[in-house]
Amino acid sequence: xxxxxxxxxxxxxxxxxxxxxxxxxxxxxxxxxxxxxxxxxxxxxxxxxxxxxxxxxxxxxxxxxxxxxxxxxxxxxxxxxxxxxxxxxxxxxxxxxxxxxxxxxxxxxxxxxxxxxxxxxxxxxxxxxxxxxxxxxxxxxxxxxxxxxxxxxxxxxxxxxxxxxxx
Numbered sequence: 001x002x003x004x005x006x007x008x009x010x011x012x013x014x015x016x017x018x019x020x021x022x023x024x025x026x027x028x029x030x031x032x033x034x035x036x037x038x039x040x041x042x043x044x045x046x047x048x049x050x051x052x053x054x055x056x057x058x059x060x061x062x063x064x065x066x067x068x069x070x071x072x073x074x075x076x077x078x079x080x081x082x083x084x085x086x087x088x089x090x091x092x093x094x095x096x097x098x099x100x101x102x103x104x105x106x107x108x109x110x111x112x113x114x115x116x117x118x119x120x121x122x123x124x125x126x127x128x129x130x131x132x133x134x135x136x137x138x139x140x141x142x143x144x145x146x147x148x149x150x151x152x153x154x155x156x157x158x159x160x161x162x163x164x165x166x167x
Contacts, residue, residue: 004040008042031048074146082132086128111124
């Protein structure tokens with residue numbers, strides 16, 4: 001524990017001197033080395049990493065932005081899956097049915113819903129539309145759930161970050 005505290009103290013002192021432009025080249029190299037290898041988590045270390053060119057996620061807004069981007073990505077993938085599923089279903093439905101259940105007419109559209117065979121093309125398209133609307137409602141509910149969870153996480157992170165003193 002003392003070792004971690006000593007390491008944090010040294011990083012903060014070197015960081016203060018870095019911003020005062022009073023570090024030697026060797027000390028600056030030491031600071032960068034310590035920032036690259038430390039496993040300590042502290043807002044001062046995150047800020048130093050960001051300002052000295054390390055790639056890091058400083059602040060709540062960047063984390064929030066990243067999570068929202070993931071939500072959009074998941075929504076886009078879900079929409080693409082719906083389109084692919086619908087096209088596959090449409091192709092399957094409009095293909096010639098197997099010899100066991102298909103009449104000789106190859107233009108008959110066949111679908112099964114609730115264990116019943118449906119050959120009315122308008123009814124099949126109506127069922128597809130209902131499934132698409134239901135899926136869209138579920139995606140929206142999922143997005144709202146993600147947003148609520150994101151807000152909860154943001155509040156928790158904000159509370160944790162406010163517990164650390166500013167340097």
